[in-house]
Amino acid sequence: MRYLSTRGGISPLPFTATVLEGLAPDGGLIVPEKIPELSEADLRRLRGLSYQDLAYEVFRLFADDLPESELRLLVDRSYATFTHPDITPVVKKGRVWILELFHGPTLAFKDVALQFLGNLFEYLLLTRGEYMNILGATSGDTGSAAIYGVRGKRNLAIFILHPHGRVSPVQALQMTTVTDPNVFNLALEGTFDDCQAIVKQLFGDLEFKRRYRLGAVNSINWARVMAQIVYYLWAYFRVSEAEGAEEVRFSVPTGNFGDIFAGYLARRMLGGRIERLILATNENDILTRFVNRGDYSVREVIPTLSPSMDIQVASNFERYLYYLFGEDPERVREAMVRFAEEGRLRFSEEEIRRVQRDFLSASVTQKETLETIRDFYQETGYILDPHTAVGVRAALEFLEARPMICLATAHPAKFPEAVSRALGFEPPIPEALKGLSERPRRVVILPADPAAVRRFIEENALQIS
Numbered sequence: 001m002r003y004l005s006t007r008g009g010i011s012p013l014p015f016t017a018t019v020l021e022g023l024a025p026d027g028g029l030i031v032p033e034k035i036p037e038l039s040e041a042d043l044r045r046l047r048g049l050s051y052q053d054l055a056y057e058v059f060r061l062f063a064d065d066l067p068e069s070e071l072r073l074l075v076d077r078s079y080a081t082f083t084h085p086d087i088t089p090v091v092k093k094g095r096v097w098i099l100e101l102f103h104g105p106t107l108a109f110k111d112v113a114l115q116f117l118g119n120l121f122e123y124l125l126l127t128r129g130e131y132m133n134i135l136g137a138t139s140g141d142t143g144s145a146a147i148y149g150v151r152g153k154r155n156l157a158i159f160i161l162h163p164h165g166r167v168s169p170v171q172a173l174q175m176t177t178v179t180d181p182n183v184f185n186l187a188l189e190g191t192f193d194d195c196q197a198i199v200k201q202l203f204g205d206l207e208f209k210r211r212y213r214l215g216a217v218n219s220i221n222w223a224r225v226m227a228q229i230v231y232y233l234w235a236y237f238r239v240s241e242a243e244g245a246e247e248v249r250f251s252v253p254t255g256n257f258g259d260i261f262a263g264y265l266a267r268r269m270l271g272g273r274i275e276r277l278i279l280a281t282n283e284n285d286i287l288t289r290f291v292n293r294g295d296y297s298v299r300e301v302i303p304t305l306s307p308s309m310d311i312q313v314a315s316n317f318e319r320y321l322y323y324l325f326g327e328d329p330e331r332v333r334e335a336m337v338r339f340a341e342e343g344r345l346r347f348s349e350e351e352i353r354r355v356q357r358d359f360l361s362a363s364v365t366q367k368e369t370l371e372t373i374r375d376f377y378q379e380t381g382y383i384l385d386p387h388t389a390v391g392v393r394a395a396l397e398f399l400e401a402r403p404m405i406c407l408a409t410a411h412p413a414k415f416p417e418a419v420s421r422a423l424g425f426e427p428p429i430p431e432a433l434k435g436l437s438e439r440p441r442r443v444v445i446l447p448a449d450p451a452a453v454r455r456f457i458e459e460n461a462l463q464i465s
């Protein structure tokens with residue numbers, strides 16, 4: 001498989017180069033040259049596999065320049081850190097299925113890809129005798145998952161930018177209590193969008209990127225998206241079999257468009273057996289306005305009870321645009337230039353119709369989020385985290401005969417304040433979070449200024465002369 005940039009400015013790359021590159025040097029996102037479609041025979045072969053075997057088979061389609069034996073080891077090592085034997089179990093609760101993506105070390109869906117990416121980085125760097133400084137932005141969950149994915153690994157340092165005071169207290173503790181010398185948490189005085197823009201700006205400075213060997217852990221890195229495709233296929237197989245249904249819907253709480261973009265690819269691979277994806281947003285509803293009205297225009301970021309989704313500029317949206325525009329990089333480049341200048345994009349009626357064949361969308365208020373946590377608990381005894389609650393609420397709006405699978409993107413114990421507001425008690429604390437608040441912390445507060453971040457990296461980056 002070869003990889004291209006959504007903006008058309010690179011020669012085709014193999015998988016391993018794609019992973020190390022992160023963001024394409026022309027500022028675009030990297031996409032596979034073609035999306036494999038699974039035949040009936042493939043589906044029969046994949047249906048009964050364990051999660052690890054399925055992941056191995058899916059990765060083989062995209063990562064064909066990795067030795068197969070090494071890929072197998074990477075998959076097994078990555079999912080050995082999960083506490084559930086099914087890795088991402090799917091359970092029926094009330095009228096919907098819940099796909100639990102929070103059984104990894106940091107209790108969020110990000111672990112599914114970042115455990116793998118951490119091991120993959122280590123393997124690639126050691127075999128090439130290279131090092132890397134990872135630079136990432138987080139609105140809460142990616143940060144700790146990336147840190148846990150690379151801590152203790154050789155030839156790697158990691159710099160994670162989060163918006164100061166705008167992640168949940170548990171999310172902040174998960175990141176800042178990792179005090180290994182190669183882990184740097186930078187709390188920026190701004191929003192997640194500021195953090196992500198700084199990351200993209202520093203990646204866009206090719207001289208800086210090459211000098212400090214910058215690597216990406218956000219879903220701009222293709223390996224993140226690839227790893228997330230697996231759980232859509234996994235859940236499709238489990239639920240279609242249990243319900244005797246050919247088609248299902250998935251509901252996905254969405255901020256940066258990475259997770260739902262993996263769902264879009266899974267939908268294409270399954271030949272439409274995912275009838276549609278429900279794109280669920282909180283009050284930061286730019287993506288809902290896009291799906292429902294073709295209005296993709298930036299507004300102020302509103303802090304909510306589901307902070308990981310407090311995002312206006314969704315970086316993976318560009319990958320979807322590439323397919324919406326018929327894989328025409330020229331159109332993508334023009335659109336991204338216009339968006340940078342005007343902060344908005346408009347779409348034709350025909351384009352909106354096509355978008356609506358892929359997605360249905362609803363935006364969910366904080367009041368509705370709390371009501372959903374409460375009502376769902378009363379009906380099923382199951383505690384939703386606020387992000388999952390946004391997805392469940394949107395799912396209930398679009399419930400019909402097909403089974404509905406809701407992505408449970410984080411464990412409720414990461415958001416005890418929101419759960420307690422809804423239910424009057426906090427969720428039980430899982431082992432992984434016990435004693436966090438007593439541990440020493442390390443975090444540096446900086447202005448949301450690219451020059452300040454750049455200086456910090458220059459002073460602290462791993463450099464091997």
Ligand SMILES: N[C@@H](CCOP(=O)(O)O)C(=O)O
Nearest residue numbers: 138139140141142218219256
């Ligand atoms: N919601 C994310 C934001 C970053 O998204 P990513 O998928 O591109 O890493 C978070 O929790 O940090």
